[in-house]
Amino acid sequence: MRFNSILASLEAYVPGEQPRDGNYVKLNTNESPYPPAPEVVDAIKDCACQDSLNKYPDPLSLALRKAIAERFGFSPENVLVGNGSDEVLRLVCHALxxxxxxxxxxxxxxxLYRTLAAMFGAGCVEIDVEPPSFDIPKTAFTQRSQILFLANPNPPIGTLYPVEMIEELAKCQRERLVVVDEAYVDFSNTTCIELVRRYPNVAVTRTFSKCFALAGLRVGFIVGDRLLIEQLEKLKDSYNVNRISQAAALAAWQATDYYSGIAKRICATRDYLTTELRRRGFDVAQSAGNFLFARCSNAEQLYLRLKERKILVRYFKMRRLEDGLRITIGTPDDVSILLAALDELQKEP
Ligand SMILES: Cc1ncc(COP(=O)(O)O)c(C=O)c1O
Known part of the structure; x- marks a missing residue:
């Protein structure tokens, strides 16, 4: 047996823990702490009762694609739906x-962007952003690459970059694709969708895993130039999004009032938690996502002590992240439990 030579040096991406036992206050993978809209649950039930699970789903996810395109004033040919935005990001790497x-x-x-590029034998140039502003450095404008991936807001800190700055990035190298990953857009209200209309080298990805509370169903999408979408279509699995996921995502996409209410609640909890952590001596930058990054002197120790108390946050043993914890914004009750645990731990020797 001979494996593809790329695999020998490929380091797999390690996702956040998904504990088997459900007794954790789970603040480690930026999921929604709230359930999906009631209409979504109804759509899933209907789909399961329609006596259609024996049939393959729509290979093009056309109903969902149309609904997404319509909201943004695009045509369905500008949209591709994937099995989570991770699949869409991989397809982009495969295509380019x-x-x-x-x-x-x-x-x-x-x-993950680095791992996806490595899967296709490509390298990755990391452009460091520095506190306190985390501004995009000049090298991002001049650095040659096939694709620039830019998450906006950018985890794990949560920095939000202005659309005008991203437009400059698109303008300065027309042959480079700028992928704006808007996984956390619902908590920031800043989108680069308009740039897609004006620049064929800009594409925007989104997910149903965060604000839409459907991480378990795996749905994401990309909006981009028709030519790009056409190439991605050639590469995707025929039936990449299952029937139940398509129905649920469509219902979620239409439940706008429910989800804007949820986003507001999460942002209010985020701002409260930011203040409370700062009061306790953590260094917390302003985040525009449903998470925040709290720097402290004993991050790894704290991560382990919280885990003992069944509170799961994310600790990254990575360059420039070892001195902090990324904390997903939970419900106000989750936040009270976290703060009480931190207060107790602070008293311990
Ligand atoms: C910036 C960013 N993009 C994409 C994803 C993955 O989204 P999905 O669940 O749609 O694959 C994540 C997940 O944490 C993320 O943080």
């Missing part, structure tokens, strides 16, 4: 990268 190419990304960020 050759061995020896490279992608660029800000650092720190969602490091």
């Amino acid at each position: 990268l050759e061995r020896g190419d490279c992608i660029s990304m800000l650092y720190p960020t969602y490091v």
Whole structure:
């Protein structure tokens, strides 16, 4: 048996823990602490009762694609739906990268981009962003690469970059695709969708895993130039999004009032938690996502002590992230439990 030579040096991406036992206050993978809209649950039930699960789903996810396109004033040919936005990001790498190419990304960020590029034999240039502003450095404008991945807001810090700055990034290298990953857009209200209309080298990805509370169903999408979407279609699995996920995502997409209420609640809890952590001596940058990054002197120790108390946050043993914890914004009750645990731990020797 001979494996693809890329695999020998490929480091797998390690996702956040998904504990088997459900007794954790789970603040480690940026899921929604609230359930999906009631209409979504109804749509799932209807779909399961329709006596159609024996049939393959729509390979093009057309109803969902149309609804997404319509909201943004695009045509369905500008949209591709995937099995989570991770699949869509992988398809983009597959479509654009050759061995020896490279992608660029800000650092720190969602490091899956680096792994996806490596799968296709491409390298990754990390462009460091520095506190306190985390501004995009000049090298991001001049650095040559096939794709620039830019999460906006950018985890794990949660920095939000202005659309005008991203437009400059698109303008300065027209042959480079700028992928704006808007996984957390609902908590920031800033979108680059308009840039897609004006720049064929800008694409926006979104997910139903965060604000829409459907991480368990795996649905994401990309909005981009028709030519790009056409290439991605050639590469995707025929039936990449299952029937139940398509129905649930469509219902979620239409339940706008419910989800804007949820987003507001999460942002209010985020701002409260930011203040409370700062009061306790943590260094917390302003986040525009449903998470925040809290720097402290004993981050790894604290992560382990919280885990003993069944509170799960994310600790990254990675360059420039070892001195902090990424904490997903939970319900106000989750936040009270976390703060009480931190207060108790602070008293311990
Ligand atoms: C910036 C970013 N993009 C994409 C994803 C993955 O989204 P999905 O669940 O749709 O694959 C995540 C998940 O944490 C993320 O943080």
